[in-house]
Amino acid sequence: MSNSRLFSIDPSLDLVLTRETTVSAVKVWRAWTEPQLLKQWFCPRPYRTTECRIDLRPGGGFYTQMESPTGEPVGGGESCYLEVVPHKRLVWTSAMTSGYRPRLVENEGELVFTAIIDIWEQSGKTIYRVTLVHADPESKLRHEAMGFDQGWGTAFDQLVDLMSSLPD
Secondary structure (H helix, E strand, C coil): CHHHHHHHCCCCEEEEEEEEECCCCCHHHHHHCCCHHHHHHCCEEEEEEEEEECCCCCCCEEEEECCCCCCEEEEEEEEEEEEEEECCEEEECCCEEEEHHECCCCCCCCCCCCEEEEEEEEEEEEEEEEEECCCCHHHHHHHHHCCHHHHHHHHHHHHHHHCCCCCC
């Protein structure tokens, strides 16, 4: 893995989800980097991602807006890409906006985290690993209690369904 020696998972601070699929790493990458695709899978149905903007470069912005089934805004916001390695790794943080500008946390209890999305091929499968890095154990536990495993797992299943239906 690129830069794996620069980061070590800390179970008291980090959440990890690993899945494998027959969908190619190229297609998984496309699902993460093409706004019209990302909007179709990024949050568990019946919730929806209604907006997505991607400036795919270190320092570029990553923006999503999500809605509940009744149309109320429920999450998303602006983040900043820290690392972009095509078809292998995306790293972004909700602690900053584009241009590496620190972001003010507007709502008490809002989760601030860094997401590391690793994608690699191994033995004819694509391995997909999401690592969410938190500043303190309380944030990690709150994110876990919000349904990290189920939510991110369901979103990945939706990504696989979508990308399996598209031509190579």
